[in-house]
Amino acid sequence: MTSTVVVTGIGAVTPLGATAQETWQAALAGTSGAHTLDNDWAEKYELPVDFAATVAPGVVEERLKKVESKRLDPASRFALIASREAWEDAGSPDVEPERLAVSWATGIGGVWTLLDAWDTLKEEGTRRVMPLTVPMLMPNAPAAAVGMEFTARAVVQTVVSACASSTESLGQAFEMIRSGKADVVISGGAEAAVHPITLSAFSSMRALSRRTDSPETASRPFDVDRDGFVMGEGGATLILESREHAEARGATIYAEVAGWGTSNDSYHITAGEPEGAGSIRAMRTAIESAGIAPSDIKHINGHATSTPVGDIPESYAVNMLLGDAVDDVRFSATKSMTGHLLGGAGAAEAMFTVMALKERVAPPTINIETVDPDVHLNIVRDTPAQLPDGDIAAITNSFGFGGHNAVVSFRSV
Template identity: 50%
Template sequence: MSPTNRTVVVTGIGATTPLGGDAASTWEGLVAGKSGVKALTEEWAADQAVRIAARVAVEPLEVIPRPQARKLDRSAQFALIAAKEAWQDAGFSGKAGEADSDGKVDPDRLGAVIASGIGGVTTLLDQYDVLKEKGVRRVSPHTVPMLMPNSPSANVGLLVGARAGVHTPVSACASGAEAIGYAIEMIRTGRADVVVAGGTEAAIHPLPIAAFGNMMAMSKNNDDPQGASRPYDVARDGFVMGEGSGVIVLESAEHAANRGARVYAEAVGQGISADSHDIVQPEPEGRGIAHALQNLLDSTDLNPAEIVHVNAHATSTPAGDVAELKALRKVFGDDADHFAVSATKSMTGHLLGGAGGVESVAAVLALYHRIAPPTINVEHLDPEAEANADIVRGEARKLPVEGRIAALNDSFGFGGHNVVLAFRSV
């Protein structure tokens, strides 16, 4: 196979989310239909119109030593936790190229691509408060490397010793998926043999909550936190903000085979487009999404008949949820009838730039275990959703046990960014 068309596989997964502090507990929560959304109990939340969010189940300080954590924005803390799990899950130990490394990867052939939609916003806002209240000399000297959007990626690159390239795509809520798509291309085109890729976000803070709330983008169902994120339900009223990180290790199939690595799935490829419609509103007919889906089909050997599962973007907004389903129907026609569509944000909330990473972990595990997680909180299914897709509701659904099957992970962001990833069983 030519170096510009190499097969890419997933050999490691890691996560820290509102459902669990690692990939295994997160997956268990998804399959069980567990909600990670809770009421915000901080003093600052009392005056907010939105008083619910999905915080991580395990605080970073339970995992990262305090001296190290003090030099990292919360978003970078999440990324390091997920990346370390994924790195070890892939069978690597230590930093590539160093004495304590297992020697299975050349650091010059190792990359990192970790995205964030907002970056170190909590560091920026908190340190501005320090400046106003305590003066110039009390501002942390670590502020700039903490608030940089590339801080999570840079720190993950340092963790594993990546030298082939360390990158940070920023495309709002499509960022995490775009990072994985970029990583696939790094390997496919021969720039790297192994890439650690995913997304992270930590934006549960008074200002982002107030700003999203005033945009009317978030659910105000404060009396029922666990029922607030309800994609495809006729009464959905906006997304619920979540936080956390999802990271996967991608590797050329040849490199993985040479070291005897376990393979979760093949990373088939990506489809990317832009709506050019509005800075926040999705194009209502899903034309841009359809273009991304078609681009995926045109640029890979993916057969629509292989697709049995879609981890939908489905944030629980009135317009966005249906536009995505219309696009799937437009591109795939009758083939879309056998897609088991899951909206895992009903359980995790919306992790913004981290969503594509976490949901790629979920899509890969759905193929590996051959089970599709449910969409929870759908009491009254929107007729437009019902007409266009088979939504997995109430409880998880078994996927076909025979043959190769494929899954899509859709991610879309403010600005009209559309990214679709495809994975296939091995």
């Protein structure tokens, strides 16, 4: 017998807010988290991009003790902050450590720790390199930090599949509960990679927007004049548990995790398959495994990065999935506000999807002036859109370098 899986807690630290609720309210208000960076990187390294969407100054210092921050890479700090909030939001479940798991994700890992250590080695020598450098930079460090914080002894795992990472981590968490391996899973993703090396590298491949004169309008998914994504940072956590376990303790339930799907394009290391063939397979698996019909879907939070080549295949795939029902589905592209959190994006967007189902409102997509004529979606623009009453479903899409596709489906409760 398989268990029904539900979401009972959410937490986040993003460019839109220090908490999940702050982030959600800012998204509903159509707020952009992008801004010109307060540093000399562009001048010093001759970067063509001098802006990103970053977590507000002081947030980490307010939420973590100094000794905690010193021993954690920024990605792990975001993971711990978001997970503490989600755990409290879920009512601090009373669960045996052997029945508690962590399924976490990152796309890049501890880039700040690695490069800071390299600078220290070059400038000050071996003796000045921190002993905890490797435990801080390893990709599983955020998962380990969360696991130790809550004494999770069932499974503590890390998914690394580029920008699909944290959506895949949610799918893995779903499977843990469905299979009976855990009663509660702390799941999500975090990224802290706003650094000169990543800005330079993404700029070199022409993936980043170069609207330096207007950072807040730079991320414009599906717009005819889109020119790339905006780098973002942060993390988000969802607490997943069996419905039986949640109801037994009187927990608030946000939504049901209904199913999930993955696929791979095996087409190109950075570009997705141009007709969306891999994306449609992942989406179809996510709804078929849940017993959801295309007509049940009323909301999609899209991957929608605002790249010239990335947005069109997603539109094709959604239309192939939904057919004539596509006009009834409210499509949101929240990266227009948060920027692209890379390995943390899927978790943040899953949180938005859960909140959309709970409150029956789809967040807006900002900055669209003229929709690309090749895009045929019912995009929520500028202001939130109401979702219908009754039993409805939603999906969230994530597609990553390496051809990774991951989709999670949710039902209202």
